[in-house]
Amino acid sequence: MLYEQFKKDVEDLDKEILNTYTQLQENFNEPFGFVRDGIVDIEQYYKQPNFKILWILKEPYGNFGKEGWSIIKNIKDARALNKKESKKDSLQTWHPIAYISYALQKEIYEYKNLEDIKVNTEINKSLLNIAFINIQKFGAKSRTNQANIIKAFKCEQIRNIILKQIEIYNPHIVIEGTNLRLVTSKLFETKRIEKANYGHYYSKDKIFINTYHPGQTKIKTLDYINNVLSRIKELKDKQQK
Numbered sequence: 001m002l003y004e005q006f007k008k009d010v011e012d013l014d015k016e017i018l019n020t021y022t023q024l025q026e027n028f029n030e031p032f033g034f035v036r037d038g039i040v041d042i043e044q045y046y047k048q049p050n051f052k053i054l055w056i057l058k059e060p061y062g063n064f065g066k067e068g069w070s071i072i073k074n075i076k077d078a079r080a081l082n083k084k085e086s087k088k089d090s091l092q093t094w095h096p097i098a099y100i101s102y103a104l105q106k107e108i109y110e111y112k113n114l115e116d117i118k119v120n121t122e123i124n125k126s127l128l129n130i131a132f133i134n135i136q137k138f139g140a141k142s143r144t145n146q147a148n149i150i151k152a153f154k155c156e157q158i159r160n161i162i163l164k165q166i167e168i169y170n171p172h173i174v175i176e177g178t179n180l181r182l183v184t185s186k187l188f189e190t191k192r193i194e195k196a197n198y199g200h201y202y203s204k205d206k207i208f209i210n211t212y213h214p215g216q217t218k219i220k221t222l223d224y225i226n227n228v229l230s231r232i233k234e235l236k237d238k239q240q241k
Contacts, residue, residue, distance in 0.1 A: 007042050013168050014038060017161055021137055024157065032139030033068030035060040039131040039169060040075050048129055051105045054171035055097055056162075057213060058149045058178050059136035061090070069139070071132070080127040093215035094127070099225050100214075102126035104173065109233040111222045131169045135162060135182065146180065153182045163187070173232060174208045184208045202235045209235075 001009075014036070021034040037060075039045045045052060060071055079094060095117055102123040103114055117123045136152040152158050162183060166174065176183050184201050187208065201208040209231050212218060219227075 003043070003046050006046055009168050010039055010042055013164060017137075017165075020157055020161060025138070035068055035134065035137055035139055036070040036072055037133045037137060038072055038165065040072055040080070041128045044128045045131060045169075048105065048172075050172060051129075052131070052169070052171040052173070053101050053104060053129070054131040054133065054166065054169055054174045055101075055214075056174065056176045056178065056183055057093075057132070057134050058144050058180075059134050059138070059140040059152075061140060071134075075127050075132070080124050082121060082124050090215070092217075092221075093213070096214035096221055096225055097130075097132075098123050098127055100175070100228050101130050103225070103229055104232065105129060109229045111225045111229070131165075131171060133162065133165050135178065149178065149180060150182065153186075159186070172206060174206065175228065176208065176210050177213045179210070179212045181210045184210055200231055200235060202239055204239065207232055207235045207239065 017038075018034070018036070025034060060069075098117060099111070099114060103109065103111075105126055108114060114120075115123070135149050135158070137158075140148075153162070163186070166183070166187070174184070188201055200210055209228060211228055211231075212224065214224065216224065
């Protein structure tokens with residue numbers, strides 16, 4: 001697909017998402033505003049030949065009022081450029097995302113072969129090349145209630161939006177950092193992906209990884225990064241056989 005058509009499809013979807021969530025906010029009198037997600041930089045994402053990466057997380061943290069907020073604008077204008085506007089309290093989430101995204105784009109599959117993010121500014125800049133979406137797109141409290149995420153995905157309007165984002169963005173790698181397997185299980189159920197492997201999925205041109213949230217505290221960050229990279233490497237090898 002040519003870039004101009006891809007850009008139009010993404011922008012049309014953005015408008016559809018905004019309209020849908022504006023209506024949902026009115027219907028449910030949602031006090032926390034809609035937080036826009038999606039492709040960070042459409043042109044940079046489009047240019048990725050083999051590693052278009054989509055991260056799927058649970059929900060955005062914070063009360064941004066009825067007017068909402070754009071996490072995409074924050075990543076593009078601040079976080080990817082290491083500017084001070086980035087919220088320090090979410091580095092635990094964004095550093096693993098940046099390390100993994102950069103490593104995949106450079107075809108590096110071990111943390112020990114990566115430079116420190118404070119030294120190599122290109123690691124944070126890799127965030128410009130990714131897509132990032134939340135299952136629940138309204139602002140939320142710092143501690144996620146898993147039941148609320150499951151309930152949100154059961155809503156047909158919300159579920160269809162997420163599946164459409166995956167379809168339009170057409171990523172090579174999807175990392176579902178929810179530990180719930182909601183999206184990947186639904187894709188497998190609807191035969192949009194063809195094969196399963198220990199809770200992870202792959203088809204001839206896509207890899208789907210289920211893992212913990214990147215801000216998790218169960219294991220060391222370097223182990224989390226290595227685990228995700230090794231799973232993707234394993235499935236890429238299977239894909240190529």
